[in-house]
Amino acid sequence: MSISESVICEFERVLGAENVLRGEAERQSYAYDAALPGLSHPPALALRPESVGQLGEAVRLAYEAGIPMTVRGAGTCLCGGAVCGTEDGIVIVTTGLDRIVEINERNGYAVVEAGVRAGDFAKAVEQKGLFFPPDPGSLPACTLGGAIAENSGGARGLKYGTVKNYVLGLDFFTCAGELARTGARTPKCATGYDLTPLMVGSEGTLGVIARATLKLIPRPEASKTVWAMFSDIADMCAASADILSMGVVPARMEGMDALMLRPVAEAAQSENGQCAGALLVEVDGCLEQAEKEAAKVVRCCKRKGTLSIQVAENAKDGAALWQAHAAILRVAGDKGRAFVLEDATVPRTRIPELGAAIRDMEKTYALDIGVFGHMGDGTMHPVFLFDRRDAAQWERVRQARERLIETALSLDGTLCGEFGAGVLKAALLEREMPPATLALYKSIKKTMDPKHLFNPGKIILE
Numbered sequence: 010m011s012i013s014e015s016v017i018c019e020f021e022r023v024l025g026a027e028n029v030l031r032g033e034a035e036r037q038s039y040a041y042d043a044a045l046p047g048l049s050h051p052p053a054l055a056l057r058p059e060s061v062g063q064l065g066e067a068v069r070l071a072y073e074a075g076i077p078m079t080v081r082g083a084g085t086c087l088c089g090g091a092v093c094g095t096e097d098g099i100v101i102v103t104t105g106l107d108r109i110v111e112i113n114e115r116n117g118y119a120v121v122e123a124g125v126r127a128g129d130f131a132k133a134v135e136q137k138g139l140f141f142p143p144d145p146g147s148l149p150a151c152t153l154g155g156a157i158a159e160n161s162g163g164a165r166g167l168k169y170g171t172v173k174n175y176v177l178g179l180d181f182f183t184c185a186g187e188l189a190r191t192g193a194r195t196p197k198c199a200t201g202y203d204l205t206p207l208m209v210g211s212e213g214t215l216g217v218i219a220r221a222t223l224k225l226i227p228r229p230e231a232s233k234t235v236w237a238m239f240s241d242i243a244d245m246c247a248a249s250a251d252i253l254s255m256g257v258v259p260a261r262m263e264g265m266d267a268l269m270l271r272p273v274a275e276a277a278q279s280e281n282g283q284c285a286g287a288l289l290v291e292v293d294g295c296l297e298q299a300e301k302e303a304a305k306v307v308r309c310c311k312r313k314g315t316l317s318i319q320v321a322e323n324a325k326d327g328a329a330l331w332q333a334h335a336a337i338l339r340v341a342g343d344k345g346r347a348f349v350l351e352d353a354t355v356p357r358t359r360i361p362e363l364g365a366a367i368r369d370m371e372k373t374y375a376l377d378i379g380v381f382g383h384m385g386d387g388t389m390h391p392v393f394l395f396d397r398r399d400a401a402q403w404e405r406v407r408q409a410r411e412r413l414i415e416t417a418l419s420l421d422g423t424l425c426g427e428f429g430a431g432v433l434k435a436a437l438l439e440r441e442m443p444p445a446t447l448a449l450y451k452s453i454k455k456t457m458d459p460k461h462l463f464n465p466g467k468i469i470l471e
């Protein structure tokens with residue numbers, strides 16, 4: 010089915026012709042997300058609403074006309090969720106909805122439109138002395154709507170939780186193009202069924218998020234960053250476990266193996282010599298708490314035999330270390346290879362077993378696999394490096410990723426710690442969830458999207 014000219018005229022009437030993008034180059038630029046090389050599909054056209062009203066009209070018109078629609082924030086999604094998978098599907102880009110409507114300092118909430126960039130929002134909130142903790146690695150680029158639709162996590166997950174812990178309420182467009190509201194502007198709201206957590210993480214399959222009310226918390230007074238290198242990855246894991254057993258809940262505790270450490274050490278201009286792995290740990294709170302906890306972190310790391318350990322002198326030096334950590338994916342530039350970033354989440358005591366299984370996969374599939382991740386919440390990100398021109402190697406990456414999923418599940422882990430199911434894991438949900446749960450998913454989908462037009466092929470297969 011192609012989209013009729015009369016429907017296109019309607020879109021142009023509502024959005025302005027300049028916001029109905031039909032050209033080949035424009036369609037191609039919305040064809041992919043950050044998931045896999047080759048996972049791309051140009052939409053029949055892309056719509057770029059500039060207001061909540063226009064977004065609602067676009068949803069209503071598309072739904073009435075039976076057009077499949079994929080909403081897109083910044084397209085940083087790592088599960089193919091922002092790729093429209095059908096010939097006649099459209100992409101609705103939310104970046105024109107970029108207003109921070111309100112930051113209410115005294116009541117501790119903010120109201121934002123879906124297309125606000127998460128990094129811009131975090132800075133705006135910080136300027137008011139408040140804190141919005143969720144920090145996916147894509148923070149500078151991703152939108153809040155995308156982060157909500159993916160229930161994004163990040164390094165601060167253990168202490169501060171994920172996006173779902175900060176969404177007080179949502180305004181979203183239903184299949185009828187009507188604006189539904191969930192939650193309230195108060196920390197408590199027990200009115201009716203709580204639809205907020207249903208929409209958070211729904212990956213654009215149940216409706217289109219237009220606005221969100223987000224919880225803000227006070228900024229911690231102080232933070233301390235510790236950077237420790239180990240000659241044995243087992244010692245690094247043991248040190249992180251010790252830190253937690255001492256009752257310290259770090260704001261961030263990132264572990265990385267030797268491969269992933271290289272770009273970070275380069276950016277930090279620090280020696281990594283014979284290092285097998287490193288920990289970058291941030292503790293925060295009042296000054297006394299941050300200092301005490303940093304001392305405990307140092308003790309735990311030393312007890313496990315660090316090669317070197319450094320406590321950042323001040324917040325600026327700590328921030329510089331975290332800035333260096335943001336360079337971690339430059340590993341991909343190494344020898345001009347491409348990479349696939351995976352998400353394997355297990356209970357944190359099982360990280361060593363997951364790590365051993367990944368080392369085994371490296372040998373079995375003759376691949377370079379770097380690993381980094383959030384040690385406290387058990388989220389590991391294996392990075393599969395490969396040469397795009399080598400089809401046989403790509404096939405081995407596919408097999409290794411399949412093995413990774415099996416391994417994470419066999420270790421009591423989950424299919425999707427942070428990156429969502431999207432198109433990549435939609436067919437695998439039955440490996441984790443029982444039939445009764447899957448049946449409920451399907452009936453919720455049928456109720457909220459009877460024509461199966463909201464992001465088809467993601468989470469729920471028809």
Ligand SMILES: Cc1cc2nc3c(=O)[nH]c(=O)nc-3n(C[C@H](O)[C@H](O)[C@H](O)COP(=O)(O)OP(=O)(O)OC[C@H]3O[C@@H](n4cnc5c(N)ncnc54)[C@H](O)[C@@H]3O)c2cc1C
Nearest residue numbers: 082083084085086090146147152154155156158162213218
């Ligand atoms: C380098 C890198 C590092 C990353 N690190 C992390 C990390 O540490 N933790 C983590 O959790 N994720 C991480 N991600 C994944 C990704 O960035 C997040 O999921 C991100 O929040 C998605 O935001 P986006 O605006 O790019 O959404 P998009 O990619 O555009 O969309 C994501 C999904 O949300 C849906 N969607 C978007 N907007 C709306 C809306 N308004 N209404 C309904 N549905 C909508 C889309 O249809 C799609 O299914 C990383 C990605 C990259 C590239």
